[in-house]
Amino acid sequence: MRTYLDFEKPIADLEARLTETKKLAQHSGVDVSDAVDVLEQSIDKLRREIFENLTRWQRVQLSRHPDRPYTLDYISLMCDQFIELHGDRTVRDDPAMVGGFCDIDGQTVMIIGQQKGRNTKQRQHRNFGMPNPEGYRKALRLMQMAEKFRKPIITFIDTPGAFPGLEAEERGQGEAIARNLRDMMTLKVPVICIVIGEGASGGALGIGIGDRVMMLENTWYSVISPENCSTILWRSWDYKEQAAEAMKLTARDMKDAGLVDGIIEEPVGGAHNDHQGMAQILKSVILATLDELNALSPQERINQRIDKFCSMGVVLE
Structure with a gap:
């Protein structure tokens, strides 16, 4: 239904x-x-x-739509084969972060992404798409494996944030994300990052450093959610719509600010209305972008990646 x-x-x-x-x-x-x-x-x-x-708040609602396709949905619709890899080789496997090798039209790539659940049991198992430190360490391990075998990396971003629990902080949540930011910047293989749902804070940025960073049309990317912003500024969630407008967090806002490289249009009615159609659009964009990035040398990609992220923001001396 x-x-x-x-x-x-x-x-x-x-x-x-x-x-x-x-x-x-x-x-x-x-x-x-x-x-x-x-x-x-x-x-x-x-x-x-x-x-x-649509207003900005309505796009935020669409990014969280319970029928919206998640990482594993896109993998099943786009890939001919998928071999999921588990564990960070330190603590445990984190079900909120999934990844593995797959074939897209005969081209082998490493796909890594956050995964939410469809029902209560799945959501608890996936921790509502909020990775622990071992999730980010697993992601980095898979990226390094992809680099070893010279395979491109695709990341799907869809998280309300990294898990903020005490045990996550004890195991080094901030350090794990920071290490990903540093090491992703110098990966020698092509890296494409796509926001497919929610892109919140460091939890999203932890797998968001790439040669091309793109957003689906009805997604958002920000340091904080509209509800939490409203709580901080107005001491209430009731102003979340005003917060969303002020934060300018949609794909169009991010593109205008130069923080993402492109916007991927969704089928009429949103991705939740046509999983197959959205997967085909995403697949064609990924293949076209890989052709573009494969034409560059590893050092050219690294230099462009560093220059892109270093040029963001304003610096006053």
Whole structure:
């Protein structure tokens, strides 16, 4: 059963009418093809109108949509084969961070990404997509393995943040993320980072240093979530919509600020409305970007990567 957000309710009402009309035709044998065509056109038009005029907060809601495809969904839809690799060789395996070698149209790549769950049991198992230090150490281990075998790296970012628990801090959460930032900067293989959902704080940045950093159309990338920003500034979550507008955290905002390299358009109605279509779009973008990066030497990629991130922000002396 599909889940509809508040601003999608008009679409839900029309789709319910469409379903009832089709059921009526099945039971009565009456030809309702004209009515079905009108309703389908109305749904398509309404969907386009709604999704062309989304607020920043609505895009944040879409990035968290429970039906939105996650890392393993994209892997299953894009890859011919996938061999998942586990463990950081120090503490344990972190289910919130997944990764392994896979084939995309005959090209072997290392895919690493944060993974959320579909139901309560899965969410607990995946820790709601919030990696512990061992998750980031596993990610770095897999990146170094990819570099050893000269395979490109693709990272999928989708996390509300690194896990903030006491045990995570005791095991060196900050150090693990900082090490990833340093070592990803000098990887010799092509690195593509894509925000597929939420991109929150250092939890996202821990696998977000690449030659190309891109965002799906209905995602966000920021140092803090709108709710937490609202709590800090107004002592209440009630101002999260105002916070989202002030933070300028959407894909378009990030592109305009020069913080990401590109925006990947989603199918009409959002990625949650068409998993297969979104996966095909993502696959074509990844392959085209890899062709572009493979034309550069390792040192050229490293130099461009360092220059790109060092040019971000404002420095006053």
